[in-house]
Amino acid sequence: MTVDAIIVGSGPGGSTVADVLTAAGWSVVIFEKGRNHLIDLEDPSRLLGDYSNDEVKFIDRYFLGPDPFLEPRTFRVSPDEGDHSFVGEVNSIPTTVGGGGTHADGKVPRFREEDFSLLSTYGPQDGASVADWPLDYTELEPFYTDVERRIGVSGEAGANPFAAWRSGPYPMPPGPSMYGSKLSCAAAESLGFHPYPAPGATNSEPYDGRPACNNCGFCAYFGCPTHAKGDPVAMLQKALLSGNAELRPETFVSRIRTDGKRATGVDFIGPDGVEHSMDARYVVVAGGAVETPRLLLLSGLEHPLIGRHLMTHFQTIVVGGFADLRLHGERGRAVTEVHDDAIVPDDGSRAAAKEAGLPWMRGGMVEHGGPALPILEAKIYRWGRTHKENMRSSPMRDRLWAFTMQGEDLPVPTNRIDLDPTIRDVRGFPVARYTYKPHPHELAASAHHGPRLAAILAEMGAEWTSIVTSPGTPGGPGDRTSEHAPISRHVMGTARMGDDPATSVADSSGRLHQLPNVVIADSSVFVTSAGYGPTLTLAALAARSAAAMVG
Amino acid sequence: MPRWLTEDEYGVLTAMCERLIPADETPGATDAGVVDYIDGLLGAFSFDPPRIWAGGPSSGRFGGTPGFATFHPLTALDELAWRTRIEGSLGRPEREFNGAVVGLQEQYRSGLAMLGPDFAHCEGEEQDRRLHAHSDFTELVYGHACEGMYGAPEYGGNRDGVGWSNIGFAGDVQPRGWTDREVSEA
Numbered sequence: 048m049t050v051d052a053i054i055v056g057s058g059p060g061g062s063t064v065a066d067v068l069t070a071a072g073w074s075v076v077i078f079e080k081g082r083n084h085l086i087d088l089e090d091p092s093r094l095l096g097d098y099s100n101d102e103v104k105f106i107d108r109y110f111l112g113p114d115p116f117l118e119p120r121t122f123r124v125s126p127d128e129g130d131h132s133f134v135g136e137v138n139s140i141p142t143t144v145g146g147g148g149t150h151a152d153g154k155v156p157r158f159r160e161e162d163f164s165l166l167s168t169y170g171p172q173d174g175a176s177v178a179d180w181p182l183d184y185t186e187l188e189p190f191y192t193d194v195e196r197r198i199g200v201s202g203e204a205g206a207n208p209f210a211a212w213r214s215g216p217y218p219m220p221p222g223p224s225m226y227g228s229k230l231s232c233a234a235a236e237s238l239g240f241h242p243y244p245a246p247g248a249t250n251s252e253p254y255d256g257r258p259a260c261n262n263c264g265f266c267a268y269f270g271c272p273t274h275a276k277g278d279p280v281a282m283l284q285k286a287l288l289s290g291n292a293e294l295r296p297e298t299f300v301s302r303i304r305t306d307g308k309r310a311t312g313v314d315f316i317g318p319d320g321v322e323h324s325m326d327a328r329y330v331v332v333a334g335g336a337v338e339t340p341r342l343l344l345l346s347g348l349e350h351p352l353i354g355r356h357l358m359t360h361f362q363t364i365v366v367g368g369f370a371d372l373r374l375h376g377e378r379g380r381a382v383t384e385v386h387d388d389a390i391v392p393d394d395g396s397r398a399a400a401k402e403a404g405l406p407w408m409r410g411g412m413v414e415h416g417g418p419a420l421p422i423l424e425a426k427i428y429r430w431g432r433t434h435k436e437n438m439r440s441s442p443m444r445d446r447l448w449a450f451t452m453q454g455e456d457l458p459v460p461t462n463r464i465d466l467d468p469t470i471r472d473v474r475g476f477p478v479a480r481y482t483y484k485p486h487p488h489e490l491a492a493s494a495h496h497g498p499r500l501a502a503i504l505a506e507m508g509a510e511w512t513s514i515v516t517s518p519g520t521p522g523g524p525g526d527r528t529s530e531h532a533p534i535s536r537h538v539m540g541t542a543r544m545g546d547d548p549a550t551s552v553a554d555s556s557g558r559l560h561q562l563p564n565v566v567i568a569d570s571s572v573f574v575t576s577a578g579y580g581p582t583l584t585l586a587a588l589a590a591r592s593a594a595a596m597v598g
Numbered sequence: 599m600p601r602w603l604t605e606d607e608y609g610v611l612t613a614m615c616e617r618l619i620p621a622d623e624t625p626g627a628t629d630a631g632v633v634d635y636i637d638g639l640l641g642a643f644s645f646d647p648p649r650i651w652a653g654g655p656s657s658g659r660f661g662g663t664p665g666f667a668t669f670h671p672l673t674a675l676d677e678l679a680w681r682t683r684i685e686g687s688l689g690r691p692e693r694e695f696n697g698a699v700v701g702l703q704e705q706y707r708s709g710l711a712m713l714g715p716d717f718a719h720c721e722g723e724e725q726d727r728r729l730h731a732h733s734d735f736t737e738l739v740y741g742h743a744c745e746g747m748y749g750a751p752e753y754g755g756n757r758d759g760v761g762w763s764n765i766g767f768a769g770d771v772q773p774r775g776w777t778d779r780e781v782s783e784a
Contacts, residue, residue: 082673099654099666100770103749110651114679119696134696223778261775272655272772297673318673372784377767379781421767425744430618430736431726435626438748438765445766471695473675 050074052596053313053327055300055342058146059582060569060589061333062279063194065286067593075292076325077283078315080338081112081142083296084270085149085280091287094280098149098270102422105269111149112142117473120337121480122532125461130468130480133532137481138359140335140536144296145270147335148278148582150536152266152381153248155200155278155583156412157191159211159390160184162577169392169407175457175486176356180574181546181555182591184211190587190594197285198586199254199277202246209241209387221383222251222260227374227448228384231415234507235386242386242415248278248582249380255281260380264419267381278582299474303330303346303565310565316474329596333568333589336538340464340571341479343542343552343559350561352552354464357481358540358576359533360411361454361489362517365500367509369446376417376444384415389452389496390578396495403491410496411453411578418444448507450500453537454493455578457486464541481532485518537581542571557592566592601641602703608633610710613718615743617725618736624764627743635746635755636739640703642684647671650680652752659759660774666752709735 051073054061061077068075084097104110112118120139121131140147161168163180171177192214202217204210221244224232232242249260249271260275274280286292297318304311304324312326332339340354389410392400400408418424424444428437440446462484466477493516501512517534544567545551548560551574557567568589570581577584600608615627615636627633642649651670658664672680678692686701687693710717712732717725729736746755748762750770756762762769 082676096655096665097653097670099652099656100772101652101654101666101750103745103753104651107745107749108650114676116679116682116699117675223781226782226784229782261773262778262781263772263775265770265772297675320674378776421748421762421765422744425748426741430729430740430743432620432622434619435622435624435764439624441765473678473695475695 049326049328050076051327052329052331053078053325054331054333055313056146056333056335056338056569057144057279057283057294058333058335058569059148059279059586061146061331062148062282062286063197063586063589064331064333064568064593065292066197066282067590068597069286069289069291071597073291073597075286076327077286077292077294078298078300078313079144079294079296080299081144081296083144083294084110085144086284086287086294088287088294091284094274096272098272100263100265100269100272102420106420106423111270113139115139118142118478119470119472120478121467121470123480123482124484124531125482131470134470137532138337138534138536138538140337140538144294145279145283147536149270150268151278151580151582153276153278154245154382154385154414154580155195155198155248156246156385156579157211157213158184158577158579158584159209162575165575172406172457172486172488175459175488177457178545178550178574181544181551187587187591188214190591191583194583194586194590197282198248198279199250199257199281200246200248200583201251203244206243207241207387209391217246219251219254222247222249223262223379224383225376225379225417227376227417228415230507231448231450231503232384235503238503238506240386240388240503242384245382245385245414247380248276250275250277257281262379264377264379300342301345301474301476303332303342305562310562329564329566331566331568335569336541336571337464337479339567339569340541341466344466345476348559348561350552352543352550354541355460355462356458356540356543357462357464357483357538358456358458358573359483359535360537360576360578361456361485361493361533362535363452363454363493363497363500363514364449364517365497365504365512365514366447366449367501367504367507367512368442369448369508370510372508373445374417374448377419381419382414382416386413389413396492399491399495403487405488405491408488408492408495409455409578410492411455412580413500414451414453416451417448448504448509450503452493452496452500453535453578453580454489456576457488458540458543458575459486483518483533537576539570539573539576539581542567543574544572545574556595557588566596568592600637601644603637603640603706606715607707607710608637610713610715610717611636611739613725614713614729614739617722617729618740618743619747625760627747629757630747630755630760631757632743632746632755635749635753636742638754639742640684640706643681645669648677648680649753650676652750656772657750657752657770659769660771662773666750666770705735705738709738
């Protein structure tokens with residue numbers, strides 16, 4: 048049997064491709080190495096109802112995978128540390144049907160026009176491979192519009208003065224603002240910032256057969272129990288209901304098979320633990336920017352840039368404590384407002400860049416939010432007599448408000464994914480190894496913007512503020528090896544796209560230069576990271592790549 | 599009857615957890631059944647399905663059907679991971695693909711023994727001295743104690759939701775959720 052397309056990975060990228068291809072009548076098999084907790088495969092109109100408001104299950108016990116025992120990853124700051132300095136849970140975006148889309152609270156911003164042309168807009172940076180993308184915002188805009196409709200995105204056009212142009216309104220209006228967010232937005236506005244409703248893959252009203260979000264608050268890190276979050280269940284469900292797609296969970300694709308010029312199919316290990324093969328006209332790789340280069344390397348592909356230019360977002364987390372407020376961050380979506388002021392250079396950031404010896408500096412989208420989960424909170428406090436007093440007065444949860452800046456991370460060739468030489472997964476294959484160290488740009492941007500965010504919290508009435516970053520700064524407080532690994536689930540750039548096969552792995556439609564019927568449909572192809580969550584952009588690129596496949 | 603701990607170990611762990619999360623004007627670890635949460639984790643495979651992941655999508659506490667009480671069946675790989683984590687690798691090659699693993703059961707058995715058989719009968723100051731002297735074990739237990747105090751009651755702790763009511767946390771609110779007004783106002 049030869050299917051039209053094998054899709055490796057059922058996250059937002061793979062699901063988008065599956066939706067487009069099956070609508071065009073293609074036969075598709077989707078392989079997912081994680082478990083299925085999302086869709087009843089006997090009757091895809093039914094959802095399984097496995098997700099729940101359960102902190103033990105999702106935070107402490109890896110329900111969405113990957114289990115770090117079965118599928119560890121390794122980390123090192125640089126080769127000076129040897130094979131690796133840490134083994135275990137590194138930046139583990141979910142391994143489950145629905146992929147990374149299941150974990151998030153579903154912020155799905157678009158990039159801005161200049162995000163696609165950093166080199167020509169701002170110029171190079173020493174030690175980084177800053178480059179323009181092989182396509183621009185205008186080419187991608189129809190696909191942004193398309194995937195916003197497929198996913199179901201709520202937002203308010205015109206509310207963000209820094210936003211790229213858009214050809215139409217959001218499919219839905221924004222949902223309700225969190226109480227704390229209303230206060231932090233007012234403080235931010237009084238200091239000249241421009242907060243706006245976060246574009247969300249969360250229904251503010253019934254949409255496409257799924258209900259409106261009921262604000263349960265178990266949002267970031269949890270699958271949505273009501274499926275009010277459209278990313279990526281909406282696309283996956285449509286693909287399966289077309290009758291043209293088959294989804295095979297618990298199935299690990301171990302190799303892309305080729306005849307030297309084209310891919311012919313894949314080898315895979317199913318739940319039976321036995322290796323099988325399947326032939327296909329196309330192989331779409333959508334495992335995310337860690338697992339995708341791992342599969343390309345396991346397949347013996349040899350382009351020198353595979354795995355290089357790994358980018359995450361350099362997170363600057365600024366928290367403030369409020370003795371007189373109860374902010375109840377557990378009510379509502381995890382983030383309801385954001386602001387983009389740190390993304391666009393201004394006089395202050397230009398001066399800070401000059402001071403740091405950098406040609407330019409960009410921060411990232413700033414999320415307004417508060418902690419929601421009591422077990423995470425409890426583990427922060429010391430045990431003993433003070434424990435319950437702390438839990439009742441809740442300085443680290445109910446009286447805390449926070450900004451998280453998703454700082455742009457420059458593409459550095461030595462930051463990379465490769466195969467660890469000694470650590471194996473449960474099936475016996477080498478695991479992905481991170482080698483990652485932030486570029487001075489990220490540290491300088493964080494140092495500049497962090498205090499500006501703290502000032503907003505002070506204006507809001509915070510009695511104290513504190514700034515931490517992820518990855519942690521070597522030599523700084525909390526300097527532990529595991530904390531040098533970035534916690535951001537936003538991973539990008541390990542199979543970058545471009546027109547020149549010497550300086551890029553894939554073309555602007557995600558096709559590998561060396562195997563044109565292998566299509567990358569995830570954030571691996573990103574050339575630069577921008578300061579925005581990658582999901583909508585990777586889904587728009589996937590829709591564009593799929594449209595090119597069906598012609 | 600404990601699921602995995604011996605009666606003596608159960609007594610030492612009860613005293614230990616009460617020291618970690620003591621009762622004051624509201625219930626502490628003993629009243630919340632924190633030790634039953636830990637014993638339920640160490641003995642997870644004495645339940646069928648194993649008590650690893652509670653079901654969904656709601657508990658029944660805010661309406662809907664009480665799905666939490668029906669635990670998820672595990673796949674062969676899930677079982678391998680959780681048995682290894684709990685029981686240790688025990689020299690079995692399929693559990694040692696990256697080396698030997700010391701399981702939680704062994705960590706608890708040796709940790710509780712280090713605290714001494716008289717631990718439950720010592721004065722609080724002496725108990726704290728021993729807990730500080732074995733801080734790695736104490737931190738391990740404290741993490742689990744927090745889960746048992748503030749996790750869903752279906753895992754055996756947080757009895758009658760006392761952990762949540764003590765701190766004014768509603769817990770799992772599906773399918774009720776929160777109204778727009780409850781989200782947006784103080």
